[in-house]
Amino acid sequence: MTTESQTGSQTDPGAGLELPAGFLLGAATAAYQIEGAAGVDGRGPSIWDTFSRQPGRVLGGDTGDVAIEHYDRYRQDVALMAGLGLQAYRFSISWSRVQPDGRGPLNQAGVDFYSRLVDELLAAGIQPWPTLYHWDLPQPLEDAGGWPERATAERFADYAGAISSALGDRVSQWTTLNEPWCSAFLGYGSGVHAPGRQDPAASVRAGHHLMLGHGLAASLISSAGHQVGVTINLYDVLPASDREIDREAARRIDGLQNRFFLDPVLLGSYPADVVADLAGVTDFAFVREGDLAVISTPLDILGVNYYTRHVVTGDATAGNDGHGGPVGGQASPWPGSEQVGFLPGELPVTAMGWEIHAEGLTSVLKRVAREYPSVPLYVTENGAAFFDEPDADGLVRDTDRVRYLEGHLRACRDAVDAGVPLKGYFCWSLFDNFEWSWGYSRRFGLVYVDYETQTRTPKSSAYWYSDLIRGRLAV
Ligand code: FCB
Numbered sequence: 153m154t155t156e157s158q159t160g161s162q163t164d165p166g167a168g169l170e171l172p173a174g175f176l177l178g179a180a181t182a183a184y185q186i187e188g189a190a191g192v193d194g195r196g197p198s199i200w201d202t203f204s205r206q207p208g209r210v211l212g213g214d215t216g217d218v219a220i221e222h223y224d225r226y227r228q229d230v231a232l233m234a235g236l237g238l239q240a241y242r243f244s245i246s247w248s249r250v251q252p253d254g255r256g257p258l259n260q261a262g263v264d265f266y267s268r269l270v271d272e273l274l275a276a277g278i279q280p281w282p283t284l285y286h287w288d289l290p291q292p293l294e295d296a297g298g299w300p301e302r303a304t305a306e307r308f309a310d311y312a313g314a315i316s317s318a319l320g321d322r323v324s325q326w327t328t329l330n331e332p333w334c335s336a337f338l339g340y341g342s343g344v345h346a347p348g349r350q351d352p353a354a355s356v357r358a359g360h361h362l363m364l365g366h367g368l369a370a371s372l373i374s375s376a377g378h379q380v381g382v383t384i385n386l387y388d389v390l391p392a393s394d395r396e397i398d399r400e401a402a403r404r405i406d407g408l409q410n411r412f413f414l415d416p417v418l419l420g421s422y423p424a425d426v427v428a429d430l431a432g433v434t435d436f437a438f439v440r441e442g443d444l445a446v447i448s449t450p451l452d453i454l455g456v457n458y459y460t461r462h463v464v465t466g467d468a469t470a471g472n473d474g475h476g477g478p479v480g481g482q483a484s485p486w487p488g489s490e491q492v493g494f495l496p497g498e499l500p501v502t503a504m505g506w507e508i509h510a511e512g513l514t515s516v517l518k519r520v521a522r523e524y525p526s527v528p529l530y531v532t533e534n535g536a537a538f539f540d541e542p543d544a545d546g547l548v549r550d551t552d553r554v555r556y557l558e559g560h561l562r563a564c565r566d567a568v569d570a571g572v573p574l575k576g577y578f579c580w581s582l583f584d585n586f587e588w589s590w591g592y593s594r595r596f597g598l599v600y601v602d603y604e605t606q607t608r609t610p611k612s613s614a615y616w617y618s619d620l621i622r623g624r625l626a627v
Pocket residue numbers: 182185330331334385457533580587588596
């Protein structure tokens with residue numbers, strides 16, 4: 153029932169966007185960003201509860217205490233997804249809700265919430281795609297040392313095994329981690345994300361233990377007969393010029409951003425150049441025999457999150473650190489490569505200041521397909537923040553987001569045409585939500601949320617996406 157004025161689109165939505173039969177189209181969220189109900193039904197505190205309460209960490213002092221009340225409104229939210237025709241819903245499970253201490257027996261009330269959510273999704277014909285860790289470590293585990301400690305990887309595997317068997321009768325598709333780069337380097341390096349530590353050596357150890365936790369969990373989930381994957385955030389990293397110093401900067405950042413995660417997970421080794429770049433930071437003595445075999449447990453899917461590109465220079469005086477938060481005081485998230493500068497490019501940007509570069513999505517997907525063993529790929533996040541507001545008629549005409557999504561879905565199609573085994577796409581995000589250290593100031597949703605009344609209003613982009621899903625299915 154979409155009208156042209158709602159979609160803001162003059163063209164047939166999805167025209168020329170023929171995606172292969174069976175290509176999955178969904179949307180994504182994460183627990184801390186939407187659930188609220190922070191102290192309800194036995195949920196314990198996570199590092200994001202602690203961090204967001206510390207003055208100066210999150211813009212406006214915002215927290216996820218209430219968020220968009222998805223914990224209480226999940227039925228209405230699933231009905232909205234069904235109305236849009238979503239084929240799959242990627243959400244994350246709050247570890248602190250289902251295992252408040254990060255160890256020991258599961259909290260049944262927390263498990264029941266996800267069980268009800270899964271039932272609701274299945275009844276609506278929507279595939280549940282849970283992610284086990286979207287950045288919200290139980291606080292007791294951070295108090296015991298957090299991800300820089302090896303024991304945290306073991307705790308994660310225990311939790312993953314327990315919750316995947318609790319829901320495994322109905323959920324067959326699991327993702328271990330979301331964006332370990334952010335957990336490690338923003339959480340323990342720059343301090344922009346929880347737990348807000350600024351310790352380069354600890355951030356590298358955290359990266360290894362996150363991947364070890366992934367590998368241990370993946371092997372448990374796989375041997376229980378489920379499909380398993382991990383989601384990594386990839387960037388197209390380009391040198392600002394052809395000068396050697398800029399090309400060297402691009403090699404370093406590509407190493408830390410992309411290959412530090414792709415290589416161990418898909419090839420079973422750390423890239424030698426990245427290990428050398430990190431020589432002044434850490435000696436990698438925390439890597440034990442057998443770890444890389446665990447980390448490279450064969451996967452059924454690889455999730456790729458893609459938002460923008462990086463344009464870098466080796467000239468220390470130019471640019472910024474590439475991942476600054478909205479509040480001051482952060483360190484570099486690039487251990488051993490703090491000298492690299494990130495330049496604002498010439499392309500149009502989103503409300504995050506991120507350049508809009510759809511071709512970069514095609515190139516990262518082609519690169520993974522070319523340089524790594526073949527594994528089915530899914531874009532598990534892609535989307536854009538804009539300063540959306542309802543107009544006088546109550547409609548949110550986010551034509552810039554429609555354009556962004558259309559461009560990036562075309563980029564997916566181009567990758568498929570080039571032979572990339574790309575099987576699906578999830579838009580970030582289904583709803584406006586708590587955007588980490590940016591609080592509620594940045595809106596990524598297909599659906600507008602009025603945070604005062606908790607009213608949900610599908611934006612033009614939601615109608616467009618819905619038409620795309622339905623139009624494609626009708627072909
Ligand atoms: C990704 C996160 C997601 C959201 C988007 C904008 O890095 O996985 O939670 O914040 O960025």
